[in-house]
Amino acid sequence: MGIEKQLLQNPDIFPSEEVLANALGKVYSVFDDFERLLSADEYALNFEWRHYKDGGWLCKAAYKKKTIFWLSIWEGYFQLGFFFLPRHLDDIEALEMDKNNFETEKEWGKMIPFIFKIRDNKPFEDLFKLVEYKKRAK
Secondary structure, eight states: OOOOBBBOOOTTSSHHHHHHHHHGGHHHHHEEEHHHHHSTTTTTOOOEEEETTTTEEEEEEEEETTTEEEEEEEEEEEEEEEEGGGGGGGHHHHHHOOGGOOEOOOOBBTTEEEEEEESSSSSHHHHHHHHHHHHHOO
């Protein structure tokens, strides 16, 4: 597989529905379902897009004032990054999740990133468990 490319770099082009649909292609319907489910009352997440010079357009998904994950758009998928402190790892390990649905990366400062590359809705159940955990984690 070639080098993966993050899309939506132009600060002048806001990631509207049309821009996201064009960027994601067939994965857009998965993204749309994902955003719709997490925006609903059960999860009540707010999605806020901002452009960053060093990261292009990123979407912060927040519950009230708490950041739950960061979302970015890539060729053929969208990526979610959850960041946890080391003290959360035992709790996360105890969640019944398919560990093949995400990657952990080296620590980023004091935080440990959990990265999901979403191409279909298979990892939704695990993602929703992690969202619920992150909402209540201290």
